[in-house]
Amino acid sequence: MRIRYAILAAAVAAVLTACSSALSGTPVPGETDIRALDTGSYPIEPLNAHDDDPVLPFYEMYEVAALRLADYVISPGDISSELIYGTSAATAWRSVVPSWLGRGAGDIAVRHKLLYGFEVGGASIDKSITSFDWPSKDPSNKFTGNTVVLQFPDSQRATAAAEELYDADFGLQEGRNQPVTLPAHPNARAHWRPDSPFLRTFMPHGSYVIGLLLSVPTPDRTALTTLAESAYTKQIEALSRTTPLTEEEVITLPWDADHLLMRTLNPDQSTKPDSVGTGYLRTGKPGALHYAAGRLLPRDRAYVDKQLTAMNAEQIAIAAGTIVIRTPDPESADRAVSEKLFPWQVRLGADPAPKVPDTTCVENRPTDSVKRFSCLLAYNEYVGIVSSSQLLDAHQRAAAQYAIFANTR
Numbered sequence: 001m002r003i004r005y006a007i008l009a010a011a012v013a014a015v016l017t018a019c020s021s022a023l024s025g026t027p028v029p030g031e032t033d034i035r036a037l038d039t040g041s042y043p044i045e046p047l048n049a050h051d052d053d054p055v056l057p058f059y060e061m062y063e064v065a066a067l068r069l070a071d072y073v074i075s076p077g078d079i080s081s082e083l084i085y086g087t088s089a090a091t092a093w094r095s096v097v098p099s100w101l102g103r104g105a106g107d108i109a110v111r112h113k114l115l116y117g118f119e120v121g122g123a124s125i126d127k128s129i130t131s132f133d134w135p136s137k138d139p140s141n142k143f144t145g146n147t148v149v150l151q152f153p154d155s156q157r158a159t160a161a162a163e164e165l166y167d168a169d170f171g172l173q174e175g176r177n178q179p180v181t182l183p184a185h186p187n188a189r190a191h192w193r194p195d196s197p198f199l200r201t202f203m204p205h206g207s208y209v210i211g212l213l214l215s216v217p218t219p220d221r222t223a224l225t226t227l228a229e230s231a232y233t234k235q236i237e238a239l240s241r242t243t244p245l246t247e248e249e250v251i252t253l254p255w256d257a258d259h260l261l262m263r264t265l266n267p268d269q270s271t272k273p274d275s276v277g278t279g280y281l282r283t284g285k286p287g288a289l290h291y292a293a294g295r296l297l298p299r300d301r302a303y304v305d306k307q308l309t310a311m312n313a314e315q316i317a318i319a320a321g322t323i324v325i326r327t328p329d330p331e332s333a334d335r336a337v338s339e340k341l342f343p344w345q346v347r348l349g350a351d352p353a354p355k356v357p358d359t360t361c362v363e364n365r366p367t368d369s370v371k372r373f374s375c376l377l378a379y380n381e382y383v384g385i386v387s388s389s390q391l392l393d394a395h396q397r398a399a400a401q402y403a404i405f406a407n408t409r
Helices: 001-020 058-070 103-111 153-170 221-239 247-251 285-290 301-310 330-338 389-409
Strands: 084-091 115-121 145-152 178-181 189-192 197-207 208-216 280-284 314-321 322-326 346-350 359-364 373-381 382-388
Touching: 058 084, 058 115, 058 145, 058 247, 058 280, 058 285, 084 145, 103 153, 145 153, 145 221, 153 189, 153 197, 153 208, 178 221, 189 221, 197 221, 208 221, 280 285, 285 301, 285 314, 322 389, 330 359, 330 373, 330 382, 359 389, 373 389, 382 389
Parallel strands: none
Antiparallel strands: 084 115, 115 145, 145 208, 178 189, 189 197, 197 208, 280 314, 314 322, 322 382, 346 359, 359 373, 373 382
16 A cells, blocks of 8 residues: 555656646655654554664573474364364473373473473364363363474483373373374374273374374274374474474574564563463464464464465564564555454454554454454554554554554664
8 A cells, every 4th residue: 555655656746847846845754654643652662673682591592492383383273174273372391391291291301301392272162171180071072182292302302201201191091091003103102091082192203202182072992093193194294394403503593583573562571482372472374373272362263364364474473462464565464454354353343543554443352352442554564463452542552563663674
């Protein structure tokens, strides 16, 4: 939109000059004067406005590595088309591992020097499993699927960790559970309970350990075996598109190299990577879809995927409730505004933010967003989405986000 207006203005100026017309008046900037915007008390400059990019302490770089890995962990929807709702997404590090891996998993991870990992879960309805001891679920929740990928320093530690995770978990179920062989992946160790629709399995893959917790509608060993084999195959293929990191490489990973997070309205001014998706993070589109788990993004991953695909989303940053998306070109960003490509379903339109160009605002459906109002704006190839319980506040956030876009190099 802005490009089209600029071309039109240049053409008019050329015609007037050719006709030797005399012009009077005060020149105006080529884009909106951000000084005229109502930004409330929100910051209008990026955190690195003085060329001082945030430098994270070394221990937070493990979160950065885990968020990098998120783009290479398969979505529950890749395991089964039935798994349309998100139930969990989180990073792993040291003893912080998913509870569904079984008792003692954290101690095993520490003993074998876990570097980082990422976990994601999904279900066929908007309900989670109960994972204490052996898992259980509401019978109406026909399919569930949880995946974790953990990276250890080397293949020896990964192999030992996978063995111990299985032995510890199976040992607690002795007399009730039975081993399950996965012919397509003979290195995997799995077990199930004949009166339960769940299967839990661990497999080393190079310096990674892949863990799965899967369920089908009724106890069915064949169905669970087929599902696990397919999930492993897809997860291994996804990991082939990246490389494991050494501990030294973790510490030196680039963090926000293209300043996408710096372009994101961040009233809290926090730079601590956030593992649960409500604070401060950036990923590619696959990693962002994992966070469609009912916090900032709604649990309906299929809808979130549809909207992000429609705007050609490439990278996503989240900071204190604000979402910024990098698309390949201004046309994609403008389409997000014109087609109202919010990542959640909305109830009705709302007044646009005053004086903020290329923006649209809506009132959200109570079940699909944590805030009542949201505004979406475009600036060059970037899309910003802000939300608030009050429309005036949403407008001020949109104005501040526009100003930050304009002020970021």
